[in-house]
Amino acid sequence: MANKQPLILITNDDGITAPGILHLIAIAKTISNQIYVVAPDKPQSGMGHAITINAMLRIQPFQMDGVTAFSCTGTPVDCVKLAISKVVPRTPDLILSGVNHGSNSSINVIYSGTMSAAVEGAIEGVPSIGFSLCDHSIDAYFAPTGPYIKQIIEFALKNKMEKHTCWNVNFPSISSELIKGIRICRQARAVWEEEFQERQDPSGKPYYWLTGKFVNHEPDREDTDEWALSQGYISLVPVQYDVTAYHVIDQIKGLENEK
Amino acid sequence: MANKQPLILITNDDGITAPGILHLIAIAKTISNQIYVVAPDKPQSGMGHAITINAMLRIQPFQMDGVTAFSCTGTPVDCVKLAISKVVPRTPDLILSGVNHGSNSSINVIYSGTMSAAVEGAIEGVPSIGFSLCDHSIDAYFAPTGPYIKQIIEFALKNKMEKHTCWNVNFPSISSELIKGIRICRQARAVWEEEFQERQDPSGKPYYWLTGKFVNHEPDREDTDEWALSQGYISLVPVQYDVTAYHVIDQIKGLENEK
Numbered sequence: 001m002a003n004k005q006p007l008i009l010i011t012n013d014d015g016i017t018a019p020g021i022l023h024l025i026a027i028a029k030t031i032s033n034q035i036y037v038v039a040p041d042k043p044q045s046g047m048g049h050a051i052t053i054n055a056m057l058r059i060q061p062f063q064m065d066g067v068t069a070f071s072c073t074g075t076p077v078d079c080v081k082l083a084i085s086k087v088v089p090r091t092p093d094l095i096l097s098g099v100n101h102g103s104n105s106s107i108n109v110i111y112s113g114t115m116s117a118a119v120e121g122a123i124e125g126v127p128s129i130g131f132s133l134c135d136h137s138i139d140a141y142f143a144p145t146g147p148y149i150k151q152i153i154e155f156a157l158k159n160k161m162e163k164h165t166c167w168n169v170n171f172p173s174i175s176s177e178l179i180k181g182i183r184i185c186r187q188a189r190a191v192w193e194e195e196f197q198e199r200q201d202p203s204g205k206p207y208y209w210l211t212g213k214f215v216n217h218e219p220d221r222e223d224t225d226e227w228a229l230s231q232g233y234i235s236l237v238p239v240q241y242d243v244t245a246y247h248v249i250d251q252i253k254g255l256e257n258e259k
Numbered sequence: 260m261a262n263k264q265p266l267i268l269i270t271n272d273d274g275i276t277a278p279g280i281l282h283l284i285a286i287a288k289t290i291s292n293q294i295y296v297v298a299p300d301k302p303q304s305g306m307g308h309a310i311t312i313n314a315m316l317r318i319q320p321f322q323m324d325g326v327t328a329f330s331c332t333g334t335p336v337d338c339v340k341l342a343i344s345k346v347v348p349r350t351p352d353l354i355l356s357g358v359n360h361g362s363n364s365s366i367n368v369i370y371s372g373t374m375s376a377a378v379e380g381a382i383e384g385v386p387s388i389g390f391s392l393c394d395h396s397i398d399a400y401f402a403p404t405g406p407y408i409k410q411i412i413e414f415a416l417k418n419k420m421e422k423h424t425c426w427n428v429n430f431p432s433i434s435s436e437l438i439k440g441i442r443i444c445r446q447a448r449a450v451w452e453e454e455f456q457e458r459q460d461p462s463g464k465p466y467y468w469l470t471g472k473f474v475n476h477e478p479d480r481e482d483t484d485e486w487a488l489s490q491g492y493i494s495l496v497p498v499q500y501d502v503t504a505y506h507v508i509d510q511i512k513g514l515e516n517e518k
Contacts, residue, residue, distance in 0.1 A: 054302060081453045165504040186501070238511065243500060248421045254418070255411065255443060
């Protein structure tokens, strides 16, 4: 019986002790008894698709009821790579990442360790989903997301996900009765406008903290994830990793100069 | 006169002392006297689009003839953000990243700090180009790339680059007379198949080194960067950062369940 259950690998970027991943693990346990967790041993937010090339990695067993869990010294992408290579007994049926404390909609998908773990799954040909709640706080209220996360996981397991793609799911931080449902969206065009804070250390030397203002360049476009979230929908953006700007290729053919 | 010259910001991921960036700076100086360098103070290969959220950043003046240069404690993307926000007197006309010691073709664009710096430029609306030489060694031979880098920079300055895109330029590691010219390409579908090396520390505890085998899934496709490089061409892939999998949106509309 056991081998008929889907093998699900879970990671995140907030670290293995974050409430968001514990919430996701609890939901996954209601779907399968083949749950493996390999997640960072410390916060790794904003790590993007970083991998560890110039240092070694360690994993350490982590006590967690009913699942096989390890903390890992690396980035979220390292966790996926090391888990697939050294931890799970076979290729996972599904990789789940999150639930992130904070939004990974629109341009945030590029900076996000949570989503990069899911993208790494897609690169390796494993169906993968990243979940995020638009609330950065450590005590963000995850309960309303539960039934939808379960529904999305079951849909992904039943209907084969397109190979080499993953899903970027973001939840508005509102109560259950206000959530209008799920919208399939595209990534909104947006940018973080930097506003570094400059401070001085006790010896008078300057240092900088990255802060910024989020600017949505197309707030009225109803097919975007940002619009969906602003209206009380859960946004789901299917994601791929061919970043070729196909529309530019013909424009710059003049640069080709065969000898 | 001076303000008619293009303002060029230069960074990399191998660190401010790497031969590759010194090569790029030397070329840029033949094009403009408005050169600014903000580059990592240590190697940052494989950092992808990582940004520093949970730590502060510092920059330090770095002695370099004829250019204003700073080393930075952050990632390549941090360097671009901090440079634009705090270092350059106006928005750069062009951001250059590299020349990387090692390939950033095909899937490597996702892991690359060099290319993520260029992508960050694109996100912020600044024309950006990442250059890489397919030779990882510290004493890689950059000379053959010089005339082509200059040609590409001058083309980019003369012909307006498409907004919110950047270019990923890779050079085969061959001598000048063997280089066949420049090809405008798309990103090849490829993957790194992990082969972690497991070792034991003196106390017997295991640790892991990431290694891997590069597998090109479409070696015969002549429109790809990998093919161009294999044939002795310089590959140029225009890059954008909307990772929506548009072809999947209609497939999964069934998940929308409005209340």
